[in-house]
Amino acid sequence: MAFVNWLKRRFVVIAGLLTLGYLLLPNIVVTVFSFNKPKGRFNYQWQAFSMDAWKDPCGVADMCGSLSLSLQIAVWATVGATALGTMIAFALVRYRFRARGTVSSLIFLPMAMPEVVMAASLLTLFLNMGAQLGFWTILIAHIMFCLSFVVVAVKARVMSMDPRLEQAAQDLYAGPVQTFVRVTLPIAAPGIAAGAMLAFALSFDDFIITNFNAGSTVTFPMFVWGSAQRGTPVQINVIGTAMFVIAVLLVLGSMAIGRRRTRQKA
Amino acid sequence: MAAVTEAPAPPATQQTRPPRRRGRFTPYWLLLPGILWLVVFFALPMIYQASTSVQTGSLEQGYKVTWHFATYWHALSEYWPQFVRSVLYAASATILCLLLGYPLAYLIAFRAGRWRNLIMILVIAPFFTSFLIRTLAWKTILADGGPVVGALNTLHVLDVTNWLGWTAGDRVLATPMAVVCGLTYNFLPFMILPLYTSLERIDPRLHEAAGDLYAKPFTTFRKVTFPLSMPGVVSGTLLTFIPAAGDYVNADLLGSTDTRMVGNVIQTQFLRILDYPTAAALSFILMAAILAMITTYIRKSGTEDLV
Numbered sequence: 001m002a003f004v005n006w007l008k009r010r011f012v013v014i015a016g017l018l019t020l021g022y023l024l025l026p027n028i029v030v031t032v033f034s035f036n037k038p039k040g041r042f043n044y045q046w047q048a049f050s051m052d053a054w055k056d057p058c059g060v061a062d063m064c065g066s067l068s069l070s071l072q073i074a075v076w077a078t079v080g081a082t083a084l085g086t087m088i089a090f091a092l093v094r095y096r097f098r099a100r101g102t103v104s105s106l107i108f109l110p111m112a113m114p115e116v117v118m119a120a121s122l123l124t125l126f127l128n129m130g131a132q133l134g135f136w137t138i139l140i141a142h143i144m145f146c147l148s149f150v151v152v153a154v155k156a157r158v159m160s161m162d163p164r165l166e167q168a169a170q171d172l173y174a175g176p177v178q179t180f181v182r183v184t185l186p187i188a189a190p191g192i193a194a195g196a197m198l199a200f201a202l203s204f205d206d207f208i209i210t211n212f213n214a215g216s217t218v219t220f221p222m223f224v225w226g227s228a229q230r231g232t233p234v235q236i237n238v239i240g241t242a243m244f245v246i247a248v249l250l251v252l253g254s255m256a257i258g259r260r261r262t263r264q265k266a
Numbered sequence: 267m268a269a270v271t272e273a274p275a276p277p278a279t280q281q282t283r284p285p286r287r288r289g290r291f292t293p294y295w296l297l298l299p300g301i302l303w304l305v306v307f308f309a310l311p312m313i314y315q316a317s318t319s320v321q322t323g324s325l326e327q328g329y330k331v332t333w334h335f336a337t338y339w340h341a342l343s344e345y346w347p348q349f350v351r352s353v354l355y356a357a358s359a360t361i362l363c364l365l366l367g368y369p370l371a372y373l374i375a376f377r378a379g380r381w382r383n384l385i386m387i388l389v390i391a392p393f394f395t396s397f398l399i400r401t402l403a404w405k406t407i408l409a410d411g412g413p414v415v416g417a418l419n420t421l422h423v424l425d426v427t428n429w430l431g432w433t434a435g436d437r438v439l440a441t442p443m444a445v446v447c448g449l450t451y452n453f454l455p456f457m458i459l460p461l462y463t464s465l466e467r468i469d470p471r472l473h474e475a476a477g478d479l480y481a482k483p484f485t486t487f488r489k490v491t492f493p494l495s496m497p498g499v500v501s502g503t504l505l506t507f508i509p510a511a512g513d514y515v516n517a518d519l520l521g522s523t524d525t526r527m528v529g530n531v532i533q534t535q536f537l538r539i540l541d542y543p544t545a546a547a548l549s550f551i552l553m554a555a556i557l558a559m560i561t562t563y564i565r566k567s568g569t570e571d572l573v
Contacts, residue, residue: 012369012372012376015370015373016370016373016374019369022366023392024392025403026392026404026451027392030395030399030403044405045406045409084300085300088297095293097293103301106301106304106308109308112557113556114513114529114552115509115512117553118308118311120545120546121312121546122307122308122311124318124542125314140307141307143307144303144307147300147304151300201393205393211533211537212536221396224399225398228519232402239396240395240400243396244392
């Protein structure tokens with residue numbers, strides 16, 4: 001009975017931690033199996049400990065090439081989507097204009113559309129235009145689906161900005177450009193950064209839309225997909241582990257910076 | 267999603283800006299490039315796809331718009347099992363996400379204390395790791411004769427799931443259960459983050475007030491916490507259901523030919539069989555079905571300000 005009571009009191013904590021375990025289990029498996037020495041092609045069963053894959057992460061043909069291609073696309077998609085998205089967000093928050101509702105729903109729709117539908121329709125357009133599928137079609141597609149997410153992230157931040165700060169700057173004879181660069185942009189920066197981070201993660205990890213619009217170009221997710229049929233090399237687990245560790249460190253780092261900033265302000 | 271986890275926004279300030287005379291066209295210049303991009307690469311493709319779905323012809327001789335609506339009938343009569351499956355799998359995954367995600371979101375919002383940031387990072391970090399690699403890891407976890415399947419067998423869970431048709435024999439991989447498990451896993455963060463943002467806005471003093479009025483913890487949850495977290499529940503279910511219904515990665519990697527979803531059919535028709543009209547009709551039906559479901563759902567739940 002005491003145990004049941006204890007379980008009742010701790011229900012949220014136990015259930016929550018179990019879910020967290022469910023979320024992290026694949027990451028743990030990926031890490032553990034990056035030290036495996038598989039027999040045959042398939043790395044699904046534990047055989048023996050080995051550091052081979054870690055010593056030579058690029059030892060698989062074409063894998064690191066696809067990785068660098070994915071990074072390039074993600075960087076350019078982030079730049080494009082962040083620039084276009086930030087402009088839209090400012091227009092939506094700061095101005096009243098006609099067609100505001102239409103614009104808002106045009107922003108919302110890509111997020112409410114299953115990826116296959118967008119992927120297939122974009123391919124129809126490219127086929128009709130006779131476009132050569134590859135780097136540029138992938139980049140176009142990625143900017144398209146990242147755009148809305150950037151708008152939402154930046155909008156949230158700009159909405160909570162005090163417009164009086166900009167009025168104050170103008171009262172102190174700052175020109176429109178000066179006001180924007182010295183006042184508006186720094187305050188909006190966290191929202192823009194969040195949008196950019198999101199765009200990067202979405203683009204780097206996208207498989208469904210890329211698969212339709214890549215032609216014979218192979219990004220990293222497409223390499224992983226292809227290798228799943230032939231047998232995944234251990235090196236893929238090494239990359240997966242490294243990505244997880246880097247992501248955790250980056251988020252920890254940005255949090256530390258954010259905390260120092262707020263402390264300085266206080 | 268990272269945006270959702272940003273620190274709570276400071277209270278919105280009253281919008282007291284003077285009417286601007288200068289720059290009446292500024293908003294349009296700001297909107298132009300981005301909206302043009304969305305019109306050309308999002309809206310226009312939809313129109314192209316609509317036209318493709320009523321075309322007939324062949325790859326060699328070219329396609330012509332013949333208003334051949336029979337393609338829709340063909341697509342529905344041929345592939346209705348995959349449609350039903352998509353809705354069923356996506357709905358089960360969404361319900362599971364809600365059941366699994368709620369306690370974790372609640373834990374982060376009210377109970378985590380100084381562990382809050384760490385747990386939050388562990389929820390977001392998988393986003394930055396390739397989801398394909400993580401989905402492949404489920405093959406190892408659910409492997410035939412592996413510890414998970416062994417445990418389920420010993421606990422006689424598999425007997426029940428076999429009877430329900432979720433699993434087959436001594437295996438979990440290549441069955442509906444594996445696909446739903448993968449879908450749940452893949453879209454769980456999309457449930458947790460909106461739930462967390464709406465739970466975090468709740469004033470914890472309301473819990474104390476409910477307690478002072480002699481509400482038991484569960485009553486407090488049922489009458490205070492859960493209703494106040496409804497916006498999070500609505501946007502969370504949408505964010506998990508929509509992508510799950512269109513997904514084909516989980517069904518392909520963890521399932522078998524008996525677990526194919528609409529996404530798989532669209533992908534095969536488009537990229538392998540090259541039957542563009544059927545593929546276009548299928549994705550149009552999927553889109554229409556999902557838009558219809560969203561609108562009714564949002565109406566029913568009464569939260570219109572989701573975006």
